[in-house]
Amino acid sequence: MRNITLADFSLQSPSCAAFIRAMREGTLPHALLITGESGTGKRTLARLCAMSLLCAAEDGERPCGVCNACVQVREETHPDLFVLRPEVPLRASDRAADKKPRRYIPVDDIRELVARAGEHSFEGRGRVFLIEQAHRMNASAQNALLKTLEEPVAGVTLLLVTDSPSLLLTTIISRCRRVSLSPWPTDYVEKELRAQGVEEGRARQAAYLSGGSIGQALRMAADEEWFALRKRVMDDFLGVERYSQVQEISARWKPRPPKKKEDAEEEEGESGGDALFDVLDELTRTALMTRLGQADAALLEGCPEAWRRMAGEAPLATFSALADAVAQARRLRESNVTWQAAVDRLLFTFARTLQPYRRRHD
Numbered sequence: 241m242r243n244i245t246l247a248d249f250s251l252q253s254p255s256c257a258a259f260i261r262a263m264r265e266g267t268l269p270h271a272l273l274i275t276g277e278s279g280t281g282k283r284t285l286a287r288l289c290a291m292s293l294l295c296a297a298e299d300g301e302r303p304c305g306v307c308n309a310c311v312q313v314r315e316e317t318h319p320d321l322f323v324l325r326p327e328v329p330l331r332a333s334d335r336a337a338d339k340k341p342r343r344y345i346p347v348d349d350i351r352e353l354v355a356r357a358g359e360h361s362f363e364g365r366g367r368v369f370l371i372e373q374a375h376r377m378n379a380s381a382q383n384a385l386l387k388t389l390e391e392p393v394a395g396v397t398l399l400l401v402t403d404s405p406s407l408l409l410t411t412i413i414s415r416c417r418r419v420s421l422s423p424w425p426t427d428y429v430e431k432e433l434r435a436q437g438v439e440e441g442r443a444r445q446a447a448y449l450s451g452g453s454i455g456q457a458l459r460m461a462a463d464e465e466w467f468a469l470r471k472r473v474m475d476d477f478l479g480v481e482r483y484s485q486v487q488e489i490s491a492r493w494k495p496r497p498p499k500k501k502e503d504a505e506e507e508e509g510e511s512g513g514d515a516l517f518d519v520l521d522e523l524t525r526t527a528l529m530t531r532l533g534q535a536d537a538a539l540l541e542g543c544p545e546a547w548r549r550m551a552g553e554a555p556l557a558t559f560s561a562l563a564d565a566v567a568q569a570r571r572l573r574e575s576n577v578t579w580q581a582a583v584d585r586l587l588f589t590f591a592r593t594l595q596p597y598r599r600r601h602d
C-alpha cells in the first residue's frame with residue numbers, strides 16, 4: 241500500500257500547488273484553512289503539513305516520513321502537535337469516561353489551545369495546532385480563536401480543516417490562507433485503488449461512482465453487498481428477454497417489511513428497497529454517459545450484451561425513458577400493495593427497451 245504524498249497533492253488544485261510550494265520554501269503563513277468535499281484528502285494534507293513543519297530530517301525532502309518526529313505526527317503523539325476535534329476534549333482531565341461524545345468544539349478547548357500556544361516548543365521546531373471539523377467550533381470558540389489569529393504567536397501554525405467553511409465566521413476565513421481541495425480525477429482515483437489492491441473492474445467502477453473522492457471510492461470498493469446487489473440487478477433487469485419471464489423474476493424482488501423511521505439508516509444496501517432503484521438509476525446513467533462518450537465503455541463490464549449494444553447506439557430518448565420508468569417505480573413503491581406491480585412494470589419496460597438490441601438467432 242502506498243501513502244499519498246505532497247507530490248500527489250501538488251497535482252490537486254492550483255491553491256494546493258501554491259500551498260506546497262510555500263511549505264517547501266518555508267514561507268507558510270501562520271494560519272491555514274483546508275477545505276474541500278469529503279474524501280478529497282483534507283486530513284491527509286493537514287497531517288503532511290504538520291509532518292513537514294516538525295520533521296527532524298536535516299536535509300532532503302520534508303517530510304521524510306520516517307524520522308521519529310514524522311512517526312510521532314502520524315501517531316498523534318508528537319509533543320508539539322495538538323489535535324482538536326469535536327469528539328475528544330483537548331485537556332485529558334475533561335475526558336471523563338462517562339461523558340457523552342461532544343458534537344462541538346467548545347470555548348474551553350480554544351482557551352487551552354491559546355495557553356499552550358504561548359508555551360515553548362518541546363523539540364524547537366515550532367508547534368502545530370490542527371483543528372479538525374473546524375466548523376464545529378461553537379460561536380464563542382470561534383470568537384476566542386479569532387484573537388489568536390489576529391495576534392499570531394511566533395512558531396505557531398494553525399491548521400483548520402473543514403468541509404463546511406460557510407459555517408465559520410467570515411473574520412476567521414479572512415485571516416487564514418485558504419487551500420481548497422478539488423475532487424480527484426477519476427483515473428487517479430482508479431490508480432490509487434489499484435495500488436491498494438482493489439481488483440481492476442471494481443476499481444474502475446468505484447472510481448467512476450465516487451465523484452473524485454478517494455475515501456468514498458475505497459468504501460464503495462469494499463462494499464460487497466452493493467456489488468452483489470448490482471450483479472443481481474444486472475442479471476434480472478438487464479437480462480430479462482421475454483415477457484414470460486417477468487413473473488418469475490419479479491417474484492425474486494419482494495418488498496421489505498415496513499420499518500420504523502429510526503431504522504432508516506440501516507436500510508441501505510437492502511435488495512428490496514430504494515437500493516434496487518438506485519442501482520437501476522446508476523446503470524442507466526452509466527449507459528447514457530457511455531453513449532455520450534463521457535464514460536469508458538469498460539464500465540459496462542459484466543452487463544449483458546444487449547445492454548452494452550444499447551449503450552453504444554440507442555437514441556438518447558431511450559435513456560430518459562428508462563430513467564422515467566425507474567422514477568415512476570420509486571413513487572409506486574411508497575405502498576407495499578403496489579410494489580410487485582411496480583417491479584413487473586419495470587421488468588416489462590427493460591425487456592421491451594432492450595428488445596431491438598438483442599442478437600437475432602434465426
Ligand SMILES: [Zn+2]
Pocket residue numbers: 295296297303304305306307308309310
Ligand atoms: Zn521526518
